[in-house]
Amino acid sequence: MVSKFSAELLGTFWLVLGGCGSAVLAAAFPDVGIGLHGVSLAFGLTVVTGAYAFGPISGGHFNPAVSIGLWAGGRFPTALLLPYIVAQVVGGVVGAGVLYLIASGKADFSLAGGFASNGYGAHSPGGYSLAAGLISEVVMTFMFLLVILNTTHKRAPVGFAGLAIGLALTLIHLISIPVTNTSVNPARSTATALFVGGWAIQQLWLFWLAPVIGAALAGVTHTLVLEGPAEEPPVSGRAGR
Numbered sequence: 001m002v003s004k005f006s007a008e009l010l011g012t013f014w015l016v017l018g019g020c021g022s023a024v025l026a027a028a029f030p031d032v033g034i035g036l037h038g039v040s041l042a043f044g045l046t047v048v049t050g051a052y053a054f055g056p057i058s059g060g061h062f063n064p065a066v067s068i069g070l071w072a073g074g075r076f077p078t079a080l081l082l083p084y085i086v087a088q089v090v091g092g093v094v095g096a097g098v099l100y101l102i103a104s105g106k107a108d109f110s111l112a113g114g115f116a117s118n119g120y121g122a123h124s125p126g127g128y129s130l131a132a133g134l135i136s137e138v139v140m141t142f143m144f145l146l147v148i149l150n151t152t153h154k155r156a157p158v159g160f161a162g163l164a165i166g167l168a169l170t171l172i173h174l175i176s177i178p179v180t181n182t183s184v185n186p187a188r189s190t191a192t193a194l195f196v197g198g199w200a201i202q203q204l205w206l207f208w209l210a211p212v213i214g215a216a217l218a219g220v221t222h223t224l225v226l227e228g229p230a231e232e233p234p235v236s237g238r239a240g241r
Helices: 002-026 035-058 064-072 078-103 130-151 161-180 186-196 206-226
Strands: none
Touching: 002 035, 002 078, 002 186, 035 161, 064 078, 064 130, 064 186, 064 206, 078 186, 130 161, 130 206, 186 206
16 A cells, blocks of 8 residues: 555656646746646646556556546545545645745745646636636546546557546646646645645635546546446556556
8 A cells, every 4th residue: 555655646746846847947938938838748748657657556646536536437446535635635745845945946936926826717827717717627627537537448458548648638738727727636736725825725625626526527427328338347547557
C-alpha cells in the first residue's frame, strides 16, 4: 500500500508542478511565452509521463475525481478511496510548494496574479459566470472519466491508455482554460488555492463539487450504458498499463 500511495503522491506532485508551473513560469514569459496552447500541452504531458511512470504501481489516478469515477464505475475499491485522495492532495500541495519556492525567486513575483488558481466570475480568465464554470467543470470531468474508463477497459488496445488520457486532458484545457482556468481535479485546485488564500479558498468548493459530480456520473454511465455484456468482468483502471 505504501508504494501505491507514494506513486499517487508523486504523480500528483508532478502534475501540479508541471502543469501549474508552465502557467506560472512560462505562459507569459517575455517573447517566448508558451501561452494557452503550451499550458494545455504541459498538463497533458504530465499525465502521459506520470501514467507510464507510476500507473503500473498505483493505477495512475493523480486526481480525486478520477478515483471517485473509477469507484463509481465499480473499478476501484472503497477501502482505498480516501487514502488515495489524501495522497493526491498532499502531493498536489507539495508540488505547489515547490513551485512557489521557484516562482518567488523572481523579484516582482506576486500571488496577486492568481498562481494558476481556478475561479469563476471576476476570477475567471474570461469573466465567465458561476453557472458557466459549473457546467464546464462537470461536463469536462464527465468526458475525461469516460475516456479513462473506456481506454483502460480490457477491450481497449493495451498500452495506449496513458497517451489517450493525456491528449484528452490537453483538449480539456484548450476548451476550458478561459472559463475556469481548468480544474477537473480537486487536488490541483486545492494545492494552488492554499497559497493564494482569500478568493481562491472561497471559490474552491466549486472545484470539488463539479469534478466529483462529473466523475460520478461518468462512472454510472459507463457501468449502465457502455460497459458491455454482463459476463465481461470489470478490470481495474490503470492509466499506464
